[in-house]
Amino acid sequence: MKSTSLSLIAGTVALAAVTGFAALTAPGGADAGEAKAAARLPVERSSLLCPAPGLSELAETTYTSFTPVAGSGGAAGAAELMPSVSTTADAGDDTTAETDGREDKSKKADSDKPVVSLKKPGTPATAEASGSDAPALVGTATGALAPGWTTQQTTTVSAGASRGLLGVSCTGPDTNFWFPAASTAKSREDYVHLTNPDDTAAVADIELYGPDGSLKSDAGEGVPVPARSSVPVLISTLTSEAADDVTVHVTTRTGRVGAVVRAAGDDTGSDWLAASVDPTGTLVLPGIPADATDVRLVAFAPGEDDADLKVKLLGRNGAISPAGHEDLHIKSNMTAGVDLKDVTRGEAGSLLLTPAESGRATPVVAALRVVRGTGDKREVAYIPATGPVGAQATVADNRAKGSTLSLTAPGATGKVKVTASAGSEGGEQTVQTYTVKAGTTIAVTPPVPAGLKGSYALTIETESGGPVHAARTLSLPEGGIPMFTVQTLPDDGGTVEVPDTEQDLSVLDE
Secondary structure (H helix, E strand, O other), X not given: OHHHHHHHHHHHHHHHHHHOOOOOOOOOHHHOOOOOOOEEEEOOEEEEEEOOOOOOOOOEEEEEEEOOOXXXXXXXXXXXXXXXXXXXXOOOOOOOOOOOHHHHHHHHHHXXXXXXXXXXXXXXXXXXXXXXXXXXXXXXXXXXXXXXOEEEEEEEEOOOOOOEEEEEEOEOOEOEEEEEEEOOOOOEOOEEEEEOOOOOOEEEEEEEEEOOEEOOOOOOOOEEEOOOEEEEEEHHHHOOOOOOOEEEEEEEEEOOXXXXXXXXXXXXXXXXXXXXXXXXXXXXXXXXXOOEEEEEEEEEEOOOOOEEEEEEEEEOOEEEOOOOOOEEEEOEOOEEEEEEEOOOOOOOEEEEEEEOOOOOOOOEEEEEEEEEOOHHHOEEEEXXXXXXXXXXXEEEEEOXXXXXXXXXXXXXXXXXXXXXXXXXXXEEOEEEEEEXXXXXXXXXXXXXXXXXXXXXXXXXXXXXXXXXEEEEEEEOOEOOEOOEEEEEOOOOOOEEEEOOXXXXXXXXXX
């Protein structure tokens, strides 16, 4: 019996290592014996995928890879991000990704060299790429480098249609993604990037939903994503219908992918749109800058029921209802958009969406399109609805100047610990705690490592109280344009629940 129990435990940990999530339920549920509370242990393996950043020859990209110190006590392990074997042409055209033998060998040789390699927890590793042909990256971390491993991809494009500061936290592979706030309008050029980390091909479906419901699209069905490759799909080529507000739903028939949307507008620059948290009845969208000149909320109800929501702005002194937009009605399977204009009025805030009627929570997804600046000096960023920081959340590539940390407590007052890591080129970590009062948002300049050289990472841990949601804004103004990007900080999934080793699991043999 003992060997069986240990084998099952090992299997559970292995599942955690691969997926980032594991749970064990005894047959018959919680009443089938009083099982001890599961322990939380660090994951032993993590995967990340970064989209191809090349938007123009003027693109300059920085990768910053980081794992917090408080992780696994196991073997050192490794954390490397490798180029995908190939970045294929837009799936909306007829160009094939096939190449001759010599090109294939060249790409294979390049793919054997890591773009960025992290050596130890607690100190970021960086790498740079230039131009329009930088590939998508596929990466794995093991051992002590796996728990909380994160990588930030930051790209600056100084001019042209893709102008802007584009930032994205590289994502783990999955089979289901929701992207409100995309568009098929003529003024927009939005691509969904699909990256396959595995050695076998994946097949994805892309569904589009506008203000009047599903947008007819046959081209989005059965999109092939070759093994260890990336496919950018121009969303407007999937349908003949133009819509300002579109929700993109990506699922896979076989395999798994990383997915993120690159959104570009004619006069507001471009940025990455990360996936919204899975459909749920209450949503938090943290980190609206104090000087936002235009904020647009886009939401979608994927179920059979319409959704009625209350809209609240959580600011420094509490919650208010945006004048004229206190409520939002979303019809089933339709995308709703509302212009909140300069809703923050000079005070940083976060948006809270809750059911209009208690006990009638309809699952929705949502994202914000946020603009700073005026006239031809405008710049755009996107904020998807996100989960709380939970046990731990991390964001890399913070600079000595230009980083702002937004913390909001939508329910009870919460206290968090924020650790600024050592710098990528020198400096010592610094720790600071913040208390966020119930129903408020605070925007702070995060702590900076003593003697900082290079960039650094921020790790947030919940210490007490209610859940806290967070977002990091990185601002790098250029030529009078307030270039910025916003990354949300949900729980990084660095630990998973496993059964107590002394628990008697012999019932599972029956």
